[in-house]
Amino acid sequence: MIPLFRQLHHVCVVVADLDRAVAYYESVGIGPWFDYPKGGAYAEYDVPNAEASAAMRYKCADLDNVQLQLCEPSELDSPQRRFLDEFGEGVYHLGFETPDLARAEELGRGAGLGIVARGRRADGSGFCYFDTRAGAGVTLEVRKTQV
Structure with a gap:
């Protein structure tokens, strides 16, 4: 069995003003910041609003x-x-x-976790957001980084 939530990759903070937030974090010594690498096209892409997803701005x-x-x-519904x-x-x-996004998604579904959004590239990389906010207090995501 693949442990679903063992290797923390990132913490995502939603902000109202990305430029203001980056400036603040830099002022306390956190950085440097770079644009989120969008990666290649998804072979499977199931998100609540693809236009809203594409319009989001990220820094890492x-x-x-x-x-x-x-x-x-963005102001679009997401x-x-x-x-x-x-x-x-x-x-x-x-x-x-x-290491195996398909297996992690399968294990999550088997544990009764609903899915909020998911995407998979041909090489097996991608993401899956589980509907865990009510129980965990946050959304839990599994991802496989594109190589």
Whole structure:
């Protein structure tokens, strides 16, 4: 059995103003920041609103032990936009690396976890956001990094 949530890859914080947030984090010594690498096209892509997903802005900083991601959702309807509107800025999801995304998704479904969004590239890389906010307090994601 592949452990689903063992290797933390990143923490994603939803923010209202990406440039302001990056400036603040830099002022306290966190950075450097880079644009989120969107990667290649997805062979499978099931998200609540593809246009809203494409319009989100991300910045990332690689720390010694984990990546920090900042996400500014557009005004279009998305889970991240709804989170920001309801709760304000804060941790939206925890992303965990997995060696086998298909197996991790299968294990999550087998454990009764619903899926919020998912995407898979031809090489097996991609992501799967589970519907865990009510129980975990945050959305839990599994991902396989594109090689």
